[in-house]
Amino acid sequence: MAVSVDLAKQLDKAYEELSVSDVLDAPVAALAGVSEGDAEKLAAAFGVKTVRDLGTNKYFKLAATLAELDQATK
Numbered sequence: 001m002a003v004s005v006d007l008a009k010q011l012d013k014a015y016e017e018l019s020v021s022d023v024l025d026a027p028v029a030a031l032a033g034v035s036e037g038d039a040e041k042l043a044a045a046f047g048v049k050t051v052r053d054l055g056t057n058k059y060f061k062l063a064a065t066l067a068e069l070d071q072a073t074k
Contacts, residue, residue, distance in 0.1 A: 025050055026050060
């Protein structure tokens, strides 16, 4: 099944035309609003270096799950 997603507003300009796989392998600073300094802090605190690392990090996944559970109960 083909899926089309416009991520232009969520990514820095240099990463807008990349495939999802390439974006996942990109530095976390590829995400709009995440600075190089933020990326350095994520790497130091959680070992997060890529967008994939951020999306699969157990702490971020837990926080996202808890937020979804909270929304489901409202």
